[in-house]
Amino acid sequence: MISALILAMSLMTQSSQVEDPSQSPPNPALAPYVKLSPPEDRFWVGADLNAAWIESKDRGTPIIAIVLRDGDPICDSWTQQHLIDPAFRKVLEKHGVPALISLPGSNGKIHEPKQVEDDQECPIAGFEKCDQHSTGEVLIKDLPLPTLLPMIYLIDEDPKKSIPIPQEIPFRGAPALEEYLSKSSKDKKPNRTQYRFLLKHLDRAWEYDQQDEFEKGCRELVAAKRLLPLFSPRLQEVWDQAYAPYRGMGIQMIRRSKAAMKTNHLMGMRMLTRVAKTMADLPEGERARHMLNAYQK
Structure with a gap:
């Protein structure tokens, strides 16, 4: 049982290339993420x-x-x-x-x-x-x-x-x-420090995706998400771009959890619990949490 659970958990963290991409097509309207953070020491507008x-x-x-x-x-x-x-x-x-x-x-x-x-x-x-x-x-x-x-x-x-x-x-x-x-x-506006924190969180999420540091990337996305209400709607789209690979991984992890439940309900529930914990406060994490609540009723 333990070895089977370890194998299933390792599958959850594999590259998104394992699953057939046709089952989870990307949003064609969503542009690839581009790093945003300006130089730390840039104070004046200058030429840009x-x-x-x-x-x-x-x-x-x-x-x-x-x-x-x-x-x-x-x-x-x-x-x-x-x-x-x-x-x-x-x-x-x-x-x-x-x-x-x-x-x-x-x-x-x-x-x-x-x-x-x-x-x-x-x-x-x-x-x-x-x-x-x-x-x-x-x-x-x-x-x-x-x-x-x-x-x-x-x-x-x-x-x-x-x-x-x-x-x-x-x-x-x-x-x-x-x-x-x-x-x-008339209204209190976000300052530049808050703006740069948001951009840094998004950039780090992108970098962690490149490094296969899934959990660290999720934490950066949660931190960025908390700042989003202060800013223009454009940054929500930028957040969506940074979140896209994590969303794809979250969808795959949930699918694998559901598949595992068909043969081993306990292992599937543990896998789903991990999704809910790792992606807490992110859309797929919330989806996993609601599924857990439904299964436990």
């Missing part, structure tokens, strides 16, 4: 505007665009005071997707990277590389700009809904910016 818009829509927050004029002494002083302030940067990430736009100075030119030992660095305080603020001008191309900068805009995908923050707010630092942005948002 597409990723910025995706994050903005996923979180339901604006792109927060700070506009400077290159070489302007007021802007230079402001950046040295605020753009290196961790509290100020934390407010930006909490309420939106930070972007910085450096406009040409009075000479019509943009600064060049400065050579520091064997590397090139951006001369703007708070930036390491100049590409962290490149191509951002498109975000404000249809917006009126004041003579005096810096200026902060809340950028919406619909330019008509993009608005400037009152000009005195940036000069008053992190507390004033936090107060203004908190009042301007």
